[in-house]
Amino acid sequence: GENVEQHPSTLSVQEGDSAVIKCTYSDSASNYFPWYKQELGKRPQLIIDIRSNVGEKKDQRIAVTLNKTAKHFSLHITETQPEDSAVYFCAASFLSGGYNKLIFGAGTRLAVHP
C-alpha cells in the first residue's frame, strides 16, 4: 500500500555539522517529493521539493537528492545552525482514484546544539 518511511526519528548534531534525513516510498509512480519543516508550536512549511525528472536540487544550505530506482530520497542540511532545530517531514505523491495526494513520513526531530 501507500507508505513513506522516514529515518531517523530523532537526530542530534553540533552546530556547523551536517544533517541527513532519509525517506523511502512504496509507489514507483510517485513523482513529487516535498520536505516540510515544523518549528515548535508552528505550522509545517515547505522548505524544498523535488520532482521525479531531476536527481538533485539545492537551495543554499539545504539539498534534496532522489534515487527513483531505489525509491528513496534524502534531505541534506549543511553548516547547521540552532534555528534549524525543528521537526522535518518528507512526503511523496500518490495517485489514487484519479487524485494526486501526499503521504507524509513520521517526521524527524532535529536538534542542533550550539
Next chain:
Amino acid sequence: DADVTQTPRNRITKTGKRIMLECSQTKGHDRMYWYRQDPGLGLRLIYYSFDVKDINKGEISDGYSVSRQAQAKFSLSLESAIPNQTALYFCATSDPGTGVYNEQFFGPGTRLTVL
C-alpha cells in the same frame, strides 16, 4: 497576506460530543485538506476536496465527516468524539497550478482534546 485560518485553536470536549473544526482561506485555492498530527505518526490525511462539489476520503476518515461550504471554507466534524481522536488537526490548501502537484499551505492547527 493571503492565509489559511482555523477555528478554534484549542478545544477540550467530552466523549460522545459532536464537534466541528473550521477552516477558511483567502489564498483563492481550489484544493483543501484536513490532516491530523500525532507524535511519531506524522501527518495523516483525513479528507480532501479539489473543488466545492468534490469530497474524498483520505487514509483515516472513519469517525470524521467534512463539508465544503464554499471555495474558501472546509469544515471537519467529529460526530461522536472519542479519546483517541485527541490530536493536532491541520487544514491545508493548494493550487492545482499546471496540474503538477504543488506546495500545500497549512493553517495554524487546532489542538483537540477529548476527555
